Amino acid sequence: MTIHTKLRSSFAALLLIGSAGFGLATQAAKADAVDDITKAGVVNIGVFADFPPFSSASADMSLKGYDMDVAQAIADALKVKLNAVAVTGQNRIPYLTEHRVDLLMSVGYSKEREQVIDFAAAYAPYYIAVIGPKAVEVKDKDGLAGKTIAVNRGTLEDTSLTKAAPASADIKRFDNYNAVIQAFISGQTELMVVGNDVGAQVLARQEALAPEQKFQLLTSPSHIALNKKEDRLKQTINDTVAKMLSDGSLNKSSEAWLKTPLNPENLKD
Numbered sequence: 443m444t445i446h447t448k449l450r451s452s453f454a455a456l457l458l459i460g461s462a463g464f465g466l467a468t469q470a471a472k473a474d475a476v477d478d479i480t481k482a483g484v485v486n487i488g489v490f491a492d493f494p495p496f497s498s499a500s501a502d503m504s505l506k507g508y509d510m511d512v513a514q515a516i517a518d519a520l521k522v523k524l525n526a527v528a529v530t531g532q533n534r535i536p537y538l539t540e541h542r543v544d545l546l547m548s549v550g551y552s553k554e555r556e557q558v559i560d561f562a563a564a565y566a567p568y569y570i571a572v573i574g575p576k577a578v579e580v581k582d583k584d585g586l587a588g589k590t591i592a593v594n595r596g597t598l599e600d601t602s603l604t605k606a607a608p609a610s611a612d613i614k615r616f617d618n619y620n621a622v623i624q625a626f627i628s629g630q631t632e633l634m635v636v637g638n639d640v641g642a643q644v645l646a647r648q649e650a651l652a653p654e655q656k657f658q659l660l661t662s663p664s665h666i667a668l669n670k671k672e673d674r675l676k677q678t679i680n681d682t683v684a685k686m687l688s689d690g691s692l693n694k695s696s697e698a699w700l701k702t703p704l705n706p707e708n709l710k711d
Contacts, residue, residue, distance in 0.1 A: 475544055476520070476674045484523045487513045488543040491528035495642045495699040496548055496566065508699040509547040512565050512666075512686065516545070519682045535559065538669060545679070549667040551711055560670045562679035564663035565692070567700070567708035570599050572656040573626070573641050574633040580656040586611045592622045592631040602659040603635045627651065635659065638700060645701040655702065663709045 479485045489497045489509050497507040505526050517524035527543050537543045538559060550568065551561055572591075574580055580589065587608040593600045595615040603613060614631050616622045619640050626634040627648060633656070636644075645653055666679050686692035687706065696704035 474674055475669065475672045476678065479520055479522055479544055479675075482522070484525050485517050485520055485545070486525045486527050486543045487516070488527050488529040488534050488537055488546040489513065490530075490548060493548065493639070495701075496639060497526070508566060508695050511695040511699075512683070512692070513545075513547060515686055515691070516666075516679060516682050519678055519685075535667075538667060541669070544668070544675070546667040548664045550662055551665055555667075559667045560672065560676060561665040561667055562676050563683040564665050564709040564711065565683045565686075566664035567638060567661070567696070567704065568664050569638050569661040569708055570602050570635060570659045571638055571641050572633055572635050572659065573644065573653050574656050576652040576654050578632055578656075580633065582657055583659075584608065585656070586633070588612075589633050590614060590631040592616060592625040592634040594619055594622050594636070598660070599635045599637065606659055626653075638702075642700045642702070658708075661708055661710070663711060 489505065491505065492498055493507070493509070495507050496509040497505050500506040510526065513526065514524050527537070529537055529543070529546065534543075534546050534549075535555070535558065538546050546559075548566065549555070549559075549561070551564075555561075572580060572586070578589075580586065583606040586606070587610045590612040591603060591607065592614050593603050593616070595617055600613075600615060607613060614625060616625060619636065622634050622636060623640070623644055625631045626644070634644075638655075641655065645655075666683075668675055668679070683692070686695075693704040696702060
């Protein structure tokens, strides 16, 4: 074999190796979160462990709630097991960006967060509501005139109520939600203003008082968060939420956990 023939053979071998390496690199580049989740057979979803009625420990210590229903539906759509990972408000974004979880439930949209993470469909209503006994007629903010209203001091609820209430409304500010609820239940105030997460607990447990939502002061729905550039995973989430809306299962979860029918308008930012 001549030197030129050997060189041509070596060059051809290098091209073959290079092509194989390029193919592997391209294949790796195409791998995404869905591939990783499918390969692992499990989807890790970050949830608040003590956030009723969205997620909290049941009698058997497993997490149950609105968020868990949706998380399970996503796992089913991906055909993998669900692993719920307890997160806090402080660590959940790092857990996502460091790939310790694949998704996060109950994330409010903000432009600041969008610089770091991506948002799939809004799936859970979060709104601030005026709640009162059925016997007390209040249809809008004008109906707050002359009413005593409990609210948690310094919160978004407080800000929203202060902005909306007529001058004659008597706003009673308390230092925590338990105090707000007790003031309302005991009759110290006629109404209370809370988020629908807190309100759902009162609606479910105070049958004698027959409380109901009168109207909403502010709507800011919760989204499912994921890492950026995970288009396939985002589409799976969006398709799952859309299916749950169309087949009524999301409304069923709302009635079971939030104690009110789901209004699709409450899923709009």
